[in-house]
Amino acid sequence: MTKNINIQPLVDVVSELRAPNGCPWDRKQTHESLRRYFIEEVYEVMEAIDNKDVANLREELGDVLLQIVFHAQLATERGAFTMQDVIDDVTNKMIRRHPHVFPVRGGETDSLSESGNQKLDSSASEAGDTSKSVQMALTWDELKAQEHGEERKNILDGISVGLPALLRAQKLQEKAAKVGFDWTEEDPVWAKVDEEMAEFKEAIQENNQENMENEAGDVLFSLINLFRWYKISGENALIRTNTKFHRRFAHVERRVNQSGRAWGTFSLSELDAFWDEAKVQEK
Known part of the structure; x- marks a missing residue:
């Protein structure tokens, strides 16, 4: 068991930066103004991973954590939620979505904010065999749907429009494929790429800029679909x-x-x- 992790020093630093006598730049930031920095830091993490640069990965993960703490501080200041709420929520969510690992009685977990060392052993051992088997039968998506209730009525709900376009295309296709909206063999997938490329060339010949852009998007979408067949993230x-x-x-x-x-x-x-x-x- 690793020793307890303490992020309170970082929380305190951000709180002080936001205080009346803190840093003018930090004090004027909002969720909206920080959006671009969050995106930039995530991509810098990805670059460190691609470069297999462990030292830089450590640094960039810290920068992402800073962004998370900063957003939580903004929310704390207006009484919306705290950093501890963020930690509790995601911890409880991971427990709920892994009932085969954490078969908690009644499918509920207690708040972890009262003790950072709360153990799950007792709840796991007390769960009945029937409850465990039912929970294990649930898929990740089904568990997510239960959490959001009425919020997500449609299959493609929950895929953020803020995602990079290539990543969003892949997630849209993956969700549609889960309910059978997908080819069962590779040849039609390749044929679709050829079809979309031909339509793109036709739009170029027509010199219709709007249609060219539409068809170019279809080409990219069909390529992302092709990449999925080979387990490649576009x-x-x-x-x-x-x-x-x-x-x-x-x-x-x-x-x-x-x-x-x-x-x-x-x-x-x-x-x-x-x-x-x-x-x-x-x-």
Whole structure:
């Protein structure tokens, strides 16, 4: 058992930054103004993971935690909820959604705020076999639906419109597939990509900008669907490619700068040669 984790020092720091005599920049922040920073920090975590940079991952996870604590502080100041509420809610949710691991009596858990060391052993051992088997039969999505009750009446409810477009496309497709709205073999998936690409080319020939954009979206959507068949996240794949492009182009830029020549004096074939050097170096 690891020792208890204490995030109170961070909570205290953020509270002091928001105090009347605190930092002017921190004091003027809102949930809305912090939105972009939260997104940026999450992507920096993803970059650290892709780079297998453990030290940077540790730092970036701290930055994400800071964002969480900051949002909780804003809510605390207006009496909405506290950081402890956030911790209790997500802890209880994970227990509810894993009844095969935490077969708690009646499907309910007590608040953890009274004791950070509350144990689950007793509730797990007391649960009846019948209750346990019923809980284990529930899927993750069914448990989520029970939690939200009337809020989510439709299959695709709950997929945030704030997600990156590629990630949202994949989640929409995954939810639809769970109820059978999906092909059962690969060939039609490939055929759909070809069909959408043909329609995109037709829109280009018609020189209809709006239709071109619509068809381009269909191409991307069909590619995401294809990637799902091979257990590939389109979002993760594109992040990797963006990182690779940045790294290789940085090499091209260094070679141009080392030459002492202006960019405009290089032919594309010369720049491609630098690009190929970068690819060789990676190998």
